[in-house]
Amino acid sequence: MTDYEIKLPGELLSSLMSENTGFAQLIGSVLNQVLEAQATEQIGADRYERNAERGGYRNGVRARVLYTRVGPVTLRVPQFRDGAFSTEIFGRYQRSEQAFVLAIMEMVLNGVSTRKVTKITEELCGSRFSKSTVSQLCTGLDARVRAFNERPLGSFPFLIIDAMYCKSRTDYDGVVSKAALMISAVNVEGNREILGVRIGDSESDSFWRETFAWLKDRGIKDVAFVTSDDHRGMVKALTRSFQGLMWQRCQVHFIRNVLSFTPARHKTAMAAGLKRIFASDNITEARAKALELAERLDKRADRAIECLEQGLEDALAVYALPSKYRRRLKSTNMQERLIQEVRRRERVIRIFPNEDSVLRLIGALLAEFHEEWQGRKYLDMADYHEWDAQRKADEKEKNVISMSDT
Numbered sequence: 001m002t003d004y005e006i007k008l009p010g011e012l013l014s015s016l017m018s019e020n021t022g023f024a025q026l027i028g029s030v031l032n033q034v035l036e037a038q039a040t041e042q043i044g045a046d047r048y049e050r051n052a053e054r055g056g057y058r059n060g061v062r063a064r065v066l067y068t069r070v071g072p073v074t075l076r077v078p079q080f081r082d083g084a085f086s087t088e089i090f091g092r093y094q095r096s097e098q099a100f101v102l103a104i105m106e107m108v109l110n111g112v113s114t115r116k117v118t119k120i121t122e123e124l125c126g127s128r129f130s131k132s133t134v135s136q137l138c139t140g141l142d143a144r145v146r147a148f149n150e151r152p153l154g155s156f157p158f159l160i161i162d163a164m165y166c167k168s169r170t171d172y173d174g175v176v177s178k179a180a181l182m183i184s185a186v187n188v189e190g191n192r193e194i195l196g197v198r199i200g201d202s203e204s205d206s207f208w209r210e211t212f213a214w215l216k217d218r219g220i221k222d223v224a225f226v227t228s229d230d231h232r233g234m235v236k237a238l239t240r241s242f243q244g245l246m247w248q249r250c251q252v253h254f255i256r257n258v259l260s261f262t263p264a265r266h267k268t269a270m271a272a273g274l275k276r277i278f279a280s281d282n283i284t285e286a287r288a289k290a291l292e293l294a295e296r297l298d299k300r301a302d303r304a305i306e307c308l309e310q311g312l313e314d315a316l317a318v319y320a321l322p323s324k325y326r327r328r329l330k331s332t333n334m335q336e337r338l339i340q341e342v343r344r345r346e347r348v349i350r351i352f353p354n355e356d357s358v359l360r361l362i363g364a365l366l367a368e369f370h371e372e373w374q375g376r377k378y379l380d381m382a383d384y385h386e387w388d389a390q391r392k393a394d395e396k397e398k399n400v401i402s403m404s405d406t
Contacts, residue, residue, distance in 0.1 A: 028073040031066075038087050039078035057081045108138055109364055111345040135353060138360065145363035148370065149196040153220040156185035156195070157384060158325075161228040162335040163203055164343060168352040175351055179203050180362050181211055182342075184335055188222070190379040194338075194370040195220070199359050205233030212241035224388065225321065227329050229253040230311065244395075249314035251278050252331040257311070262304040266297060270304060273297075277312075278330070283319035287312070322383040338369060 040046050045054040061076040078085045108117060114135050163181045170176055179202055183195040195215065200207045208231070226238060227248040235247055255274050262270045273293035280286035290312055294305045318330045328334065342365050352358045 024073050032076050035078060039085060111348040113348050141360050141364045145360055148367040149363050153218045155188045155222040156220055157222055157224045158186040159223055159226045160184045160332055160335045162332045164339045166346050166358060168355050168358050178358055186379055190377050190381040192373045192378040194366045197362050197366055199355055203231045205237055208234045208237035212237055227332055246317050246320060248317040249311055250332045251315050254311055254315045258304050258307050261307050262301045266301045283316050286316055322387050324383055
């Protein structure tokens with residue numbers, strides 16, 4: 001390693017104790033002397049020196065700002081007429097710059113608003129960045145989100161789907177509500193994955209069809225069982241997109257729906273009855289308990305009983321699966337916990353500047369959660385594969401009998 005002789009002016013040393021910018025000036029003085037010494041070393045001659053070994057000529061300097069913990073430091077980078085000046089400081093500066101940008105991104109992902117990030121960068125680096133600059137830096141997340149959200153898929157027997165709404169500004173400076181549809185799944189090995197997120201204006205039938213077509217274009221196959229709330233248009237879009245699958249209405253959401261129609265004085269009895277229904281060992285027992293509850297609260301909670309009767313079979317679909325899968329697939333609790341984590345960051349931002357920023361933040365968060373899930377088994381799929389093989393054999397036999405009858 002080359003040794004450099006560094007000279008410090010007396011007034012600079014005295015400023016260390018008297019001025020807040022003293023340490024930044026000290027670092028700047030040292031680094032600029034190092035740059036000058038490296039330039040002399042590469043050319044083979046000092047400034048204005050004439051000798052036979054000179055390998056080139058200086059062509060002034062250009063300023064570059066290095067942000068440090070003690071404040072911004074202005075570097076006077078030498079320039080040559082022939083060829084480019086090279087220094088390790090450049091590489092270190094580039095790495096520190098990248099780390100600085102990534103730190104800003106991480107702060108935004110962790111729920112720090114861009115206005116707060118502006119204040120933090122001023123405290124850390126002695127330089128204030130505008131809110132728009134911070135937001136622009138965050139667009140570097142786009143490539144990462146795109147790679148995660150568009151990656152090829154494979155066999156996923158179980159899907160768990162839920163949505164959240166957030167606010168976003170429009171081109172005409174209005175504020176609209178955006179639906180973020182988040183899709184998780186369990187693959188044939190029993191591992192959880194987050195398949196991606198789609199941002200739209202509503203949970204309409206057409207948007208659900210586009211979402212399922214998007215999954216199929218990415219190669220998803222063998223979907224057999226889907227758990228979700230009773231989203232508008234979703235069930236219809238599911239049956240059109242995936243033939244022969246079973247849909248499970250989330251039992252937690254369903255219980256809330258029934259209780260919302262129940263008079264206050266009967267909520268305790270209704271909640272206890274619903275709990276007994278979904279704790280049943282088999283579907284026959286569950287239906288019997290539902291009938292008993294309906295008879296007990298007849299004429300007392302008619303609207304709630306009507307809601308129960310209309311949605312009961314969809315909420316009991318999970319009983320078709322082997323018992324070991326029912327606890328985790330009877331509701332969207334797994335997806336709800338995911339949404340809670342996203343919501344914790346989203347509340348800080350409150351209103352997104354545009355739809356792209358909604359996708360950027362939620363997509364980046366989901367990509368991180370997806371990485372955390374890797375390598376951890378969620379379900380043992382042996383019983384499922386045996387059950388699925390038997391189901392397909394039974395369907396094939398029914399088709400043969402049906403064809404022989406005709």
